[in-house]
Amino acid sequence: DVKVTQSSRYLVKRTGEKVFLECVQDMDHENMFWYRQDPGLGLRLIYFSYDVKMKEKGDIPEGYSVSREKKERFSLILESASTNQTSMYLCASSLYRGDAYNEQFFGPGTRLTVL
Amino acid sequence: QKEVEQNSGPLSVPEGAIASLNCTYSDRGSQSFFWYRQYSGKSPELIMFIYSNGDKEDGRFTAQLNKASQYVSLLIRDSQPSDSATYLCAVGWVNFGNEKLTFGTGTRLTIIP
Numbered sequence: 001d002v003k004v005t006q007s008s009r010y011l012v013k014r015t016g017e018k019v020f021l022e023c024v025q026d027m028d029h030e031n032m033f034w035y036r037q038d039p040g041l042g043l044r045l046i047y048f049s050y051d052v053k054m055k056e057k058g059d060i061p062e063g064y065s066v067s068r069e070k071k072e073r074f075s076l077i078l079e080s081a082s083t084n085q086t087s088m089y090l091c092a093s094s095l096y097r098g099d100a101y102n103e104q105f106f107g108p109g110t111r112l113t114v115l
Numbered sequence: 116q117k118e119v120e121q122n123s124g125p126l127s128v129p130e131g132a133i134a135s136l137n138c139t140y141s142d143r144g145s146q147s148f149f150w151y152r153q154y155s156g157k158s159p160e161l162i163m164f165i166y167s168n169g170d171k172e173d174g175r176f177t178a179q180l181n182k183a184s185q186y187v188s189l190l191i192r193d194s195q196p197s198d199s200a201t202y203l204c205a206v207g208w209v210n211f212g213n214e215k216l217t218f219g220t221g222t223r224l225t226i227i228p
Contacts, residue, residue, distance in 0.1 A: 042220035100207040
């Protein structure tokens with residue numbers, strides 16, 4: 001079974017803090033994704049990575065950065081946390097297929113609260 | 116901008132009845148379609164995918180795709196209380212070799228015992 005894990009289930013931080021969210025997958029997937037999920041807005045893509053050290057902006061990258069130093073690990077960084085970044089953060093991974101038939105597997109999520 | 120539309124619900128269905136969840140998408144060239152189930156406080160899990168026009172059945176679940184109408188649906192037969200969840204429709208696409216999914220906002224389904 002594909003397993004995607006995230007470093008924290010719940011996280012509380014203060015405004016202005018630097019926040020790291022870690023994601024690890026154990027199935028040798030090339031693609032990894034970070035989403036945030038908010039009520040009424042659905043899943044929105046923040047960043048994704050298709051290879052080590054490669055990254056692409058998603059739909060809402062502002063205020064975030066990412067790092068992928070190893071194939072199995074993809075980190076989301078909030079440089080200076082703000083209250084509007086309070087959300088559920090979901091990491092996902094998928095095998096590179098070169099086509100659109102790519103199911104993504106999700107981690108358990110991190111519920112981040114910024115005070 | 117690729118868009119995926121779902122009725123947010125809530126959709127209430129009696130136990131044992133058929134639940135019908137609908138999704139429309141904007142990009143006529145879309146090739147792959149996924150249904151994810153998400154329980155409250157949990158992450159999405161894939162339950163069905165469909166690539167070709169017509170029906171695809173898996174146990175109590177049937178996915179239906181009509182590319183001409185840009186419409187995909189999920190039917191749940193013999194609905195159980197454990198089916199109460201939010202169902203996310205997603206459309207797969209490729210852009211310069213990058214493989215992505217665009218999600219709808221989800222339909223909340225409640226099965227009434």
